[in-house]
Amino acid sequence: MTYNRWRSSVSAAGTLLALAALVLAPAVALAQTGTVEGRVTAVGGGPIAGAQVTVEGTNLGTRTDEDGRFTLLVPAGTQTIRVLAIGYRVGTLQIRVVPGQTTTANLELNRSVLRLDEVVVTGTAGETRRRELGSSVAQINLAAQVEEVPANVEQLLQARAAGLTVMQTAGSAGAGAQIRLRGAVSVSQSNQPIIYIDGIRIRSEGYARNAPAPGADFTGRSGNIQASPLNDINPADIERIEIIKGAAAATLYGTEASAGVIQIFTKKGARGRPRWNVEVNQGFAQVRPFGTDWNPFLNFKPADSITVVNGQIQVVEKRKVTDGQCHPNPKPRARCSWLRNGYMQGYKGSVTGGFDQFQYFVSGSWDHNQGVLPQDEEKKLVTRANFSFDLSEKLRLDVNNSYTNFRIRNTPSGNNAQGLTLNVYRAERNYRSSSDPAVLDSLLNQRITTEIDRLITGATVYYNPLPWFTNRFTIGYDFANQENRNLRPFGFVSQPLGILFDEQNKYSTLTADYAGNIDYRLTGALSGTFSFGGQSIANQRIRTHAFGRDFAGPGEPTVTGASRYIANESRLRVINAGFFFQNVFKLSDRYFLTGGVRFDGNSAFGEALGIQAYPKASFSYVISEEPFWPQGLGEVKLRAAVGWAGRAPGAFDKLRTWSPIPVGGQPGFTPDNLGDTLIGPERTREIEVGFDAGLFNNRLAAEFTWYHRLTTDALMEVVQIPSLGGWDPQAANVGTLQNKGFELTVNATLIDAPNFGLELGGSVFSNKSLVKDLGGAPPFFVGDGWVEEGFPILAAAGKIIKNKDQIAPPDTICTENCSKALTNTYIFGPTLPEWIYGMTASIRLPRGITLSARGELQLGAYIYDGASGNALSRSVRWPTCARAHGILDQGGTVDQLTAWERIACIPANHDFDIHWYKQDFFKLRDLTLNIPVSWAIRAVDQATLTISVNNYFKWVNDDLRLFDPEMTQRNGVDEQVRSIGEHVPPPATIMASLRLSF
Numbered sequence: 001m002t003y004n005r006w007r008s009s010v011s012a013a014g015t016l017l018a019l020a021a022l023v024l025a026p027a028v029a030l031a032q033t034g035t036v037e038g039r040v041t042a043v044g045g046g047p048i049a050g051a052q053v054t055v056e057g058t059n060l061g062t063r064t065d066e067d068g069r070f071t072l073l074v075p076a077g078t079q080t081i082r083v084l085a086i087g088y089r090v091g092t093l094q095i096r097v098v099p100g101q102t103t104t105a106n107l108e109l110n111r112s113v114l115r116l117d118e119v120v121v122t123g124t125a126g127e128t129r130r131r132e133l134g135s136s137v138a139q140i141n142l143a144a145q146v147e148e149v150p151a152n153v154e155q156l157l158q159a160r161a162a163g164l165t166v167m168q169t170a171g172s173a174g175a176g177a178q179i180r181l182r183g184a185v186s187v188s189q190s191n192q193p194i195i196y197i198d199g200i201r202i203r204s205e206g207y208a209r210n211a212p213a214p215g216a217d218f219t220g221r222s223g224n225i226q227a228s229p230l231n232d233i234n235p236a237d238i239e240r241i242e243i244i245k246g247a248a249a250a251t252l253y254g255t256e257a258s259a260g261v262i263q264i265f266t267k268k269g270a271r272g273r274p275r276w277n278v279e280v281n282q283g284f285a286q287v288r289p290f291g292t293d294w295n296p297f298l299n300f301k302p303a304d305s306i307t308v309v310n311g312q313i314q315v316v317e318k319r320k321v322t323d324g325q326c327h328p329n330p331k332p333r334a335r336c337s338w339l340r341n342g343y344m345q346g347y348k349g350s351v352t353g354g355f356d357q358f359q360y361f362v363s364g365s366w367d368h369n370q371g372v373l374p375q376d377e378e379k380k381l382v383t384r385a386n387f388s389f390d391l392s393e394k395l396r397l398d399v400n401n402s403y404t405n406f407r408i409r410n411t412p413s414g415n416n417a418q419g420l421t422l423n424v425y426r427a428e429r430n431y432r433s434s435s436d437p438a439v440l441d442s443l444l445n446q447r448i449t450t451e452i453d454r455l456i457t458g459a460t461v462y463y464n465p466l467p468w469f470t471n472r473f474t475i476g477y478d479f480a481n482q483e484n485r486n487l488r489p490f491g492f493v494s495q496p497l498g499i500l501f502d503e504q505n506k507y508s509t510l511t512a513d514y515a516g517n518i519d520y521r522l523t524g525a526l527s528g529t530f531s532f533g534g535q536s537i538a539n540q541r542i543r544t545h546a547f548g549r550d551f552a553g554p555g556e557p558t559v560t561g562a563s564r565y566i567a568n569e570s571r572l573r574v575i576n577a578g579f580f581f582q583n584v585f586k587l588s589d590r591y592f593l594t595g596g597v598r599f600d601g602n603s604a605f606g607e608a609l610g611i612q613a614y615p616k617a618s619f620s621y622v623i624s625e626e627p628f629w630p631q632g633l634g635e636v637k638l639r640a641a642v643g644w645a646g647r648a649p650g651a652f653d654k655l656r657t658w659s660p661i662p663v664g665g666q667p668g669f670t671p672d673n674l675g676d677t678l679i680g681p682e683r684t685r686e687i688e689v690g691f692d693a694g695l696f697n698n699r700l701a702a703e704f705t706w707y708h709r710l711t712t713d714a715l716m717e718v719v720q721i722p723s724l725g726g727w728d729p730q731a732a733n734v735g736t737l738q739n740k741g742f743e744l745t746v747n748a749t750l751i752d753a754p755n756f757g758l759e760l761g762g763s764v765f766s767n768k769s770l771v772k773d774l775g776g777a778p779p780f781f782v783g784d785g786w787v788e789e790g791f792p793i794l795a796a797a798g799k800i801i802k803n804k805d806q807i808a809p810p811d812t813i814c815t816e817n818c819s820k821a822l823t824n825t826y827i828f829g830p831t832l833p834e835w836i837y838g839m840t841a842s843i844r845l846p847r848g849i850t851l852s853a854r855g856e857l858q859l860g861a862y863i864y865d866g867a868s869g870n871a872l873s874r875s876v877r878w879p880t881c882a883r884a885h886g887i888l889d890q891g892g893t894v895d896q897l898t899a900w901e902r903i904a905c906i907p908a909n910h911d912f913d914i915h916w917y918k919q920d921f922f923k924l925r926d927l928t929l930n931i932p933v934s935w936a937i938r939a940v941d942q943a944t945l946t947i948s949v950n951n952y953f954k955w956v957n958d959d960l961r962l963f964d965p966e967m968t969q970r971n972g973v974d975e976q977v978r979s980i981g982e983h984v985p986p987p988a989t990i991m992a993s994l995r996l997s998f
Helices: 003-022 153-157 247-256 420-425 437-444 866-873 879-889 899-904
Strands: 033-042 052-055 061-063 069-075 077-084 091-097 102-104 107-109 138-141 164-167 178-181 194-197 200-202 238-244 261-266 272-286 305-309 312-317 342-354 358-370 377-392 395-410 447-466 469-488 499-521 526-549 564-587 591-602 612-621 634-647 658-663 666-671 682-695 700-718 730-753 756-766 768-773 780-782 785-787 795-798 826-830 835-844 850-859 862-865 916-918 921-932 942-950 954-956 988-997
Touching (some): 052 069, 077 107, 091 102, 200 499, 247 526, 247 591, 247 634, 305 879, 312 879, 420 437
Antiparallel strands (some): 052 061, 052 077, 194 200, 305 312, 358 377, 377 395, 469 499, 499 526, 591 612, 612 634, 658 666, 682 700, 730 768, 780 785, 785 795, 795 826, 850 921, 921 954
């Protein structure tokens, strides 16, 4: 088939797809119309692709093609065409449209790094221009800002915005990341931001860990990771992401939004012929060294043979990997590797197009990734279908649908005595008493699998009955079904009769959201917008699981085939509903004063509490549009905002509950939760002050924000008086927490020549946290984090060895920064970074070649190394004690050891509290080369070869001698405090991608 015939067939297929969907749309009688054709270009430059072209006062709009051209069917009469493009000032043109005729509308746009007329939706009552916002909203436009091919959405977000922290959790397949916006806002509730996609609330907490339930078996018998719902989304489907980092901007989201909001907007259809995009990705994941110089992979690859001479470690024999992979057929006593380069492959495709009344975007992707551990594997299918119907010039309907099937298999990992990683790390002193690969390979005779099916569907109606009255109504549903299956079969070395755990989790979130906006004018220069609306979010989780042990023989078992089995079920449903009012005064289109309030009720609130109110106020001033402002200086906007948001208590905290317990074969119960009829949400007030600037002829862009966040009524566990009847500690609104700091982002265009360009950027984020008040509650631990008045939120508390590197008795007496509640306990500092520096660079070369880089430096936090503590307390010959072991093995004495070695390396002296370390690190998050190759593939409109390297180059503070700061224990995504467990660190990835458009 010739290329032209092939291309015609593809276009015809896209047209048939559009026609098939159009049949489902109601027939609409449009008024007399004419055609508007035009081209959008930059002043002094070429065409602008992807610019948004709309007709003011209507729902009509489209986007420009690669040549900057557009076509619209527009009602007859005088109309105003409005054009908005990333990096340019808004352009408008008034035209007269004649019925049945074609009108030309060409526009030239001026560059603007400040993007004052860019539209923002998140945190606002409707589409709002940036110039009107008094709060900080970060925006990531993928077409303009993302050069690489991200493996998932979390990787895409890393180091993209000041104040946004995205930390990986483990190197296992499917492991999700923790996300924090301006630190921790709570010590008892989730600190993950809430997530929206196309206006629909979706799950933000991690999926359930695949592990046996408490009471049935040790809960660590698993892969010990959590998958993230955020990674169910195909990054290639995303158009842009908006991020609001706290209560100052999140008030209109009410009770759930104090930790911030991330909203994802997926791609829409566009008028014109079908346009196809195909992407093929091939690459691999590789674990970088995370041990000592002589044992860089902590026994996952053969370590060098060493000896200790005069107190110094010397290598006797360099050992290479000579016998290939340890699994699946290890040789006895082989020198082999338990790690592999995990092959990654992905295939994506999409088509977009439409007519005047109907537009579509349809996509699909398939990813098949090996993990770096022997049994790790991911298979992911994602499909999306977004449709837009222009039912009339006043009525528009957007329908968004996506389906994901995600299958994960994990190697048994983490703090799991029957798993691979712990036993490899501990070598001959492990639970198998052997480091022989042939012995350890028997631990892989188990199967840990997770399958997730997820549907996100929703529709938004835009109805503008009058030019000054707009309405938006969204309804959406997010449903996920997760099956965890964990099998140690009959004959398994540590459980000879076998164990099977099967769990079903059903998560659902139902969203209903309405917002109305009324524009009005009071005088010639003073106008405003009054907004009102409401929202309801219903979250539900249904969990059923069964556990069986001891099977009669081999085979494919079921739980009921076990000689002993138990089952359990839990149901949880929380409903939050509220309504809001907001007004924006606008003077001369450069002064903006906003005030608003949201009222919320929540099914978790105490019965006597009542409705909660969250007010907000903000001011924005575009000072650069004043007559006195020197035009050569550039654009500057000043802003300030204050707002309140909340975090709801647990679903059962208000209720008096009892725990069922059998007594002598008869049913009974014991006291559980006392209940509180006045329990309510944590309330967070945030103040922001800052500016946005585009200076020196738009060559320098700067954003600065100072923030102060105060959480009152923080929920703390309060111990109950025993005489009340033996109730468990009760959550109560008694605490006060504080975060404060600043964010600064600077981007500069240093060279902008026709065939060469250089752009550099950087960001600084600071956060100082403080527990101000516990309301009379005693200090307490949350995981490994310590909560005490006068210290950082979720602080690192342990034993300090002030002379740890000296050959001397340990000096562990705490004399400063000491806990007032714990004996001789030093407060090292926060467990979240106090400083984060972001760095970006982009070089534009001849022939359209670009080279870009993005790095991140985190400073000021501490992390607990639980893997080292567990090993050393069990007499494991740990790499950090190699010097001490060598001295003692050769007849040396304790007096020859350092102060740290005397505690850490002698099991009788070991103290778990010494294993807090600085987690300062730098990682080159992304290094990407983009090469246009359309000249080599002439059958397409555009072809690009992209090579990306992610997280390959890193620096870690010498204080943390093993592992990686981006690690956690068992509950990775949902852990309040990060600490190092027996995992392998997150791998680096190297990916090549070929993207074609035609």
